Amino acid sequence: MIPPAFDYVRPASVDEAVRALADAGEDAKVLAGGQSLLPLLRLRLAFPELVVDVGRIPELRGVRDEGDALVIGALTTHHDVMHDPLVRRHAGLLAAATETVADPAVRHRGTLGGSLAHADPAGDLPAVVLTLDAELVAVGPNGRRTIPAREFFVDYLQTVLAPDExxxxxxxxxxxxxxxxxxxxxxVAQAWPIVGVAALVRRDNGHIAEARVGLSNMGSTPLRATAAEQALAGAGDPDAVARAAESAAEGTRPSQDPSGSPEYRAHLARVLTKRAVLTAAGMG
Known part of the structure; x- marks a missing residue:
């Protein structure tokens, strides 16, 4: 289908982009890699009066080391994230999950920031940044603000970002x-996950000292499997991990759609949590 008519601007800086968003208000959409917005436009599920193309703003790309954290520009493509040596060394979960996103064409065009701002709970990366306890930095007319990932996603395809941020x-x-x-x-290959599980595990003396488990497609936002995380503390063998993984779906609200029932998704969450944690803990 042909997208609806809209005005188009391509700012050269973050300040220019923010001014354009502030002037347009809720009638603007940000275009980054285009892997989420362009299909919505073609299907006429989005009707912006203005598209703000931030794809040529160089300061939004790249990865840098800031001591105890990596800072990844929102326009950094999936391809660049998964191959970046800093990401692979210090945030291997993000690199590993990014390798599974869609297909090579999407990974070369799609961006980390675009995926997170789109906030599809079935996406791979929102649950991963939640598991990593990442923070997201936004700029608006009132300056910069830092948002913990656990506060960023508020509902289906909705974040705390204001229209002018x-x-x-x-x-x-x-x-x-x-x-x-x-x-x-x-x-099928390249499809959205019916359920996805991200696992981070820290071991001490052969037992799990701390575990973090993130869930994709188990509710209207990405989720942490907090009951499973608590149950995994102290687990020292595969049987203990399996018992803890039985609580992975507690507190979730998976949807009903042609891909599966809520009960089926809950079953997958338990099975995949067991697999992911065992592998992360070196017990698999």
Whole structure:
């Protein structure tokens, strides 16, 4: 289908982009890699009066080391994230999950910031940044603000970003010494996961000292499996991990759609949590 008519601007800086968004208000959409917005436009599910193309703003790209965290520009493509040596060394979970996103064409065009701002709970990366306890930095007319990932996603395809704010970077705490794994189930290659599980595990004396488990497609936002995280503390063998994983779906509200029932998704969450944690802990 042909998208509806809209005005188009291509700012050269973050300040120009914020001014354009502020002038247009809720009638503007941000275009980054275009992998989420362009399909919505073609299907006429989005009707912006203005599209603000931030794809040529160089300050929004790249990865830098800031001591205890990596700072990743919002326009950094999936391809660049998954191949960046700093990400692979200090945030391996993000690199591993990004390798599973869609297909090579999407990974070369799609961006980390675009994926997070789109806030699809079935996406791979929102649950991953939640698991990593990342922070997202936005710029608006009133300056910069830092938003914990746990506060960023508020509902289906909705975030706390105001219409005149632009996501500019993602701050990812280094996870040195943690085991990690991303496990997802989908019926066909390149499809959205029916359920995805991100796991980070820190072991001490052969037992799990701390575990973080993020869930994709188990509610209207990405979620942490907090009951499973608590149950995993102290687990020292695969049987203990399996018992803890049985609580992975507690507190979730998975949807009913042609891909599966809520009960089926809850079953997948338990199975995939067990697999992901065992692999992350080196017990698999």
């Amino acid at each position: 632009l996501l500019v970077e993602v701050r990812v705490p280094k996870a040195d010494g943690w085991g990690f794994h991303y496990e997802k189930f989908h019926r």
